[in-house]
Amino acid sequence: xxxxxxxxxxxxxxxxxxxxxxxxxxxxxxxxxxxxxxxxxxxxxxxxxxxxxxxxxxxxxxxxxxxxxxxxxxxxxxxxxxxxxxxxxxxxxxxxxxxxxxxxxxxxxxxxxxxxxxxxxxxxxxxxxxxxxxxxxxxxxxxxxxxxxxxxxxxxxxxxxxxxxxxxxxxxxxxxxxxxxxxxxxxxxxxxxxxxxxxxxxxxxxxxxxxxxxxxxxxxxxxxxxxxxxxxxxxxxxxxxxxxxxxxxxxxxxxxxxxxxxxxxxxxxxxxxxxxxxxxxxxxxxxxxxxxxxxxxxxxxxxxxxxxxxxxxxxxxxxxxxxxxxxxxxxxxxxxxxxxxxxxxxxxxxxxxxxxxxxxxxxxxxxxxxxxxxxxxxxxxxxxxxxxxx
Amino acid sequence: xxxxxxxxxxxxxxxxxxxxxxxxxxxxxxxxxxxxxxxxxxxxxxxxxxxxxxxxxxxxxxxxxxxxxxxxxxxxxxxxxxxxxxxxxxxxxxxxxxxxxxxxxxxxxxxxxxxxxxxxxxxxxxxxxxxxxxxxxxxxxxxxxxxxxxxxxxxxxxxxxxxxxxxx
Amino acid sequence: xxxxxxxxxxxxxxxxxxxxxxxxxxxxxxxxxxxxxxxxxxxxxxxxxxxxxxxxxxxxxxxxxxxxxxxxxxxxxxxxxxxxxxxxxxxxxxxxxxxxxxxxxxxxxxxxxxxxxxxxxxxxxxxxxxxxxxxxxxxxxxxxxxxxxxxxxxxxxxxxxxxxxxxxxxxxxxxxxxxxxxxxxxxxxxxxxxxxxxxxxxxxxxxxxxxxxxxxxxxxxxxxxxxxxxxxxxxxxxxxxxxxxxxxxxxxxxxxxxxxxxxxxxxxxxxxxxxxxxxxxxxxxxxxxxxxxxxxxxxxxxxxxxxxxxxxxxxxxxxxxxxxxxxx
Numbered sequence: 001x002x003x004x005x006x007x008x009x010x011x012x013x014x015x016x017x018x019x020x021x022x023x024x025x026x027x028x029x030x031x032x033x034x035x036x037x038x039x040x041x042x043x044x045x046x047x048x049x050x051x052x053x054x055x056x057x058x059x060x061x062x063x064x065x066x067x068x069x070x071x072x073x074x075x076x077x078x079x080x081x082x083x084x085x086x087x088x089x090x091x092x093x094x095x096x097x098x099x100x101x102x103x104x105x106x107x108x109x110x111x112x113x114x115x116x117x118x119x120x121x122x123x124x125x126x127x128x129x130x131x132x133x134x135x136x137x138x139x140x141x142x143x144x145x146x147x148x149x150x151x152x153x154x155x156x157x158x159x160x161x162x163x164x165x166x167x168x169x170x171x172x173x174x175x176x177x178x179x180x181x182x183x184x185x186x187x188x189x190x191x192x193x194x195x196x197x198x199x200x201x202x203x204x205x206x207x208x209x210x211x212x213x214x215x216x217x218x219x220x221x222x223x224x225x226x227x228x229x230x231x232x233x234x235x236x237x238x239x240x241x242x243x244x245x246x247x248x249x250x251x252x253x254x255x256x257x258x259x260x261x262x263x264x265x266x267x268x269x270x271x272x273x274x275x276x277x278x279x280x281x282x283x284x285x286x287x288x289x290x291x292x293x294x295x296x297x298x299x300x301x302x303x304x305x306x307x308x309x310x311x312x313x314x315x316x317x318x319x320x321x322x323x324x325x326x327x328x329x330x331x332x333x334x335x336x337x338x339x340x341x342x343x344x345x346x347x348x349x350x351x352x353x354x355x356x357x358x359x360x361x362x363x364x365x366x367x368x369x370x371x372x373x374x375x376x377x378x379x380x381x382x383x384x385x386x387x388x389x390x
Numbered sequence: 391x392x393x394x395x396x397x398x399x400x401x402x403x404x405x406x407x408x409x410x411x412x413x414x415x416x417x418x419x420x421x422x423x424x425x426x427x428x429x430x431x432x433x434x435x436x437x438x439x440x441x442x443x444x445x446x447x448x449x450x451x452x453x454x455x456x457x458x459x460x461x462x463x464x465x466x467x468x469x470x471x472x473x474x475x476x477x478x479x480x481x482x483x484x485x486x487x488x489x490x491x492x493x494x495x496x497x498x499x500x501x502x503x504x505x506x507x508x509x510x511x512x513x514x515x516x517x518x519x520x521x522x523x524x525x526x527x528x529x530x531x532x533x534x535x536x537x538x539x540x541x542x543x544x545x546x547x548x549x550x551x552x553x554x555x556x557x558x
Numbered sequence: 559x560x561x562x563x564x565x566x567x568x569x570x571x572x573x574x575x576x577x578x579x580x581x582x583x584x585x586x587x588x589x590x591x592x593x594x595x596x597x598x599x600x601x602x603x604x605x606x607x608x609x610x611x612x613x614x615x616x617x618x619x620x621x622x623x624x625x626x627x628x629x630x631x632x633x634x635x636x637x638x639x640x641x642x643x644x645x646x647x648x649x650x651x652x653x654x655x656x657x658x659x660x661x662x663x664x665x666x667x668x669x670x671x672x673x674x675x676x677x678x679x680x681x682x683x684x685x686x687x688x689x690x691x692x693x694x695x696x697x698x699x700x701x702x703x704x705x706x707x708x709x710x711x712x713x714x715x716x717x718x719x720x721x722x723x724x725x726x727x728x729x730x731x732x733x734x735x736x737x738x739x740x741x742x743x744x745x746x747x748x749x750x751x752x753x754x755x756x757x758x759x760x761x762x763x764x765x766x767x768x769x770x771x772x773x774x775x776x777x778x779x780x781x782x783x784x785x786x787x788x789x790x791x792x793x794x795x796x797x798x799x800x801x802x803x804x805x806x807x808x809x810x811x812x813x814x815x816x817x818x819x820x821x822x823x824x825x826x827x828x829x830x831x832x833x834x835x836x837x838x839x840x841x842x843x844x845x846x847x848x849x850x851x852x853x854x855x856x857x858x859x860x861x862x863x864x865x866x867x868x869x870x871x872x873x874x875x876x877x878x879x880x881x882x883x884x885x886x
Binding site: 322323339390 | 415418445446451452466496497499500504522524525532
Binding site for chain 1: 594597598599600612773774776777826849850851852853855856857858859
């Protein structure tokens with residue numbers, strides 16, 4: 001009897017379908033995968049160590065670069081953690097704007113996921129359609145924050161600045177058009193028999209496995225667990241808004257696709273509500289030692305100038321203690337565990353990265369799949385290496 | 391649905407002295423546990439019908455350089471049934487090991503590997519304890535307080551070895 | 559003895575057909591990129607000349623000037639020959655396709671087909687299969703395990719769908735009573751065969767897509783899969799030859815569809831060749847449209863579909879057609 005050896009194939013750090021510098025070692029028996037080992041760390045920049053050397057305001061810029069597809073959600077998660085540490089109350093207008101920006105970011109992150117996932121499976125056109133909408137959102141975000149990728153707009157105490165005058169009109173146009181666009185994507189994919197053949201009953205994830213592996217986000221909800229941080233531990237006035245949490249049944253790739261599409265629609269609904277209900281008021285908390293005064297005051301009043309200088313140069317001191325605060329990022333539960341020793345720099349800033357923990361399921365999920373399915377499975381997990389490697 | 395019993399009370403009842411400290415800060419409860427009892431505490435929290443903490447949300451390490459018990463492992467648990475969160479902590483001295491909780495929650499697999507990688511804490515009975523984020527040949531554990539931010543070889547020039555030289 | 563004028567006539571036809579076909583193949587690449595662009599809400603090439611007219615020329619020049627790499631572990635003679643085999647097979651299929659009615663020039667009746675053989679359709683199938691040699695040899699001689707895997711997959715897919723492809727056309731052959739392509743076109747003077755054989759037309763289009771490795775059957779050459787295609791080690795002109803062979807094959811599949819189902823060059827007012835080009839253009843446009851719309855099928859789905867669905871359906875079509883014709 002001839003002895004057969006399994007072939008080891010390397011899906012290298014450079015690969016069009018691994019969405020970043022992810023390396024997966026696949027042991028194959030013919031076309032079937034016997035063992036899959038992800039190797040990460042190609043994008044490790046030591047964010048957690050760096051944060052210990054920076055003031056709280058400076059460390060905010062590190063958070064943009066975690067999940068770079070949705071910088072504002074990362075900023076929000078970090079700011080909520082620091083504000084919890086400081087026990088700071090944020091004005092309503094700032095909270096509503098934070099929700100609006102975070103939900104717009106969620107839509108843009110899901111659009112990126114849809115575009116790349118469909119492209120991996122071969123549907124090229126969806127890629128361009130989704131990016132068309134994403135351009136609109138990034139244009140809106142650039143109007144407001146000044147950057148497409150690294151906004152650093154949500155600051156400790158509120159927002160960096162108030163929204164410009166053109167903002168609400170652009171958002172309204174987008175929000176009115178968007179449901180029809182999602183219908184377009186659905187027409188191309190949802191009932192397409194080829195799409196269903198490629199995604200249904202593939203890479204199944206049971207409810208028990210999902211909970212045991214610590215999976216969060218759309219992947220968990222596609223397996224039937226109703227856990228969304230926005231509903232479970234509401235933050236930033238999310239309980240003022242009405243929205244649903246879509247759930248899946250089987251936990252296959254198709255369910256994850258359907259859940260994320262429905263989430264896009266729900267996010268659109270939330271943005272609409274924030275537009276209607278947006279109150280007037282300040283966008284920064286009134287906390288003299290933490291929040292920098294308005295630019296107009298800084299330029300006129302010497303006391304404001306001194307405060308601004310102190311806050312920017314020295315930062316603010318936080319009380320001793322530890323907090324954990326999380327948000328529902330598009331990829332899952334993004335949490336920050338900050339340990340403070342009473343100084344102006346965090347003693348330990350731990351980032352709970354959803355993609356890192358979600359990727360842990362890949363070895364189990366990939367067993368028994370064919371090579372072509374691994375690409376689809378990685379796409380359905382929706383990972384971003386910036387967050388995994390930090 | 392909220393929990394019938396208070397988890398802290400139940401823990402103190404069942405484990406007595408092993409529960410070293412209970413703190414509350416900004417509405418969150420954290421319980422410091424003796425590291426030798428960590429597995430029993432975790433099994434209790436996961437399997438006891440009153441609590442059912444079936445999700446390990448996060449596992450991380452903190453370096454309190456200068457304290458007698460230098461390291462602290464922080465476990466953040468959540469119950470999907472009741473929706474409660476709890477933080478369990480365990481203190482370690484330098485060079486001490488702690489038992490793995492990988493067989494309790496598989497999420498601990500990679501999380502413990504990361505703690506080993508950046509802080510150098512070994513987990514007993516972990517199936518595959520090796521570096522995850524840093525290269526395998528890396529020397530040192532960067533997140534420790536005595537490891538400089540710029541690394542040890544910041545001043546060293548980057549040597550380029552041409553292929554012809556390495557082939558001899 | 560008619561040899562010298564015959565040879566001259568054939569030579570001129572060959573030159574004309576070859577140049578026109580090369581031009582069509584080059585401009586189909588541009589057409590595809592423009593159509594895909596418009597469907598995908600973008601413009602496609604528009605820099606090199608108005609509407610990107612000179613793009614194929616630019617691509618040709620680029621291909622020509624790239625470095626021609628032959629890997630050390632490659633089997634050199636086969637490596638060089640493989641793209642030539644593919645290209646030769648693809649182009650030779652045009653020899654039997656009729657472009658129009660006979661014309662009268664210099665007192666001679668000249669048929670607008672290079673070689674009007676009585677086994678025209680069989681000739682096309684034979685050359686199609688010959689083209690697959692090029693694919694397998696190309697993958698194997700690269701000396702790269704991914705090339706071999708890709709080549710085997712491609713060859714397996716092409717061979718499976720050849721069987722179904724042939725069967726779908728038997729229906730029209732029964733109706734026309736001949737394998738000679740000019741006869742098949744003549745038999746459609748009254749009604750095009752698509753009216754009598756709509757089902758066979760659909761089956762033919764599907765089998766044709768798989769034969770030329772187009773989406774949704776383009777797994778062997780998709781970029782986002784692990785095992786890249788058979789042409790993984792090819793560069794410069796050899797790669798361009800594979801590429802042109804693929805597009806020429808697409809035009810052949812479209813031309814055969816036109817000849818057998820859409821009435822070939824038949825049509826009122828306009829001269830034959832123009833109608834022929836218009837019909838071929840429509841079929842090719844459909845192929846491009848299909849590429850823009852659908853995701854790709856997994857390899858085992860492709861094989862299952864070819865053998866378990868398409869082949870029996872094509873067989874059924876033949877049986878039903880034969881029964882109806884026998885009963886008439």
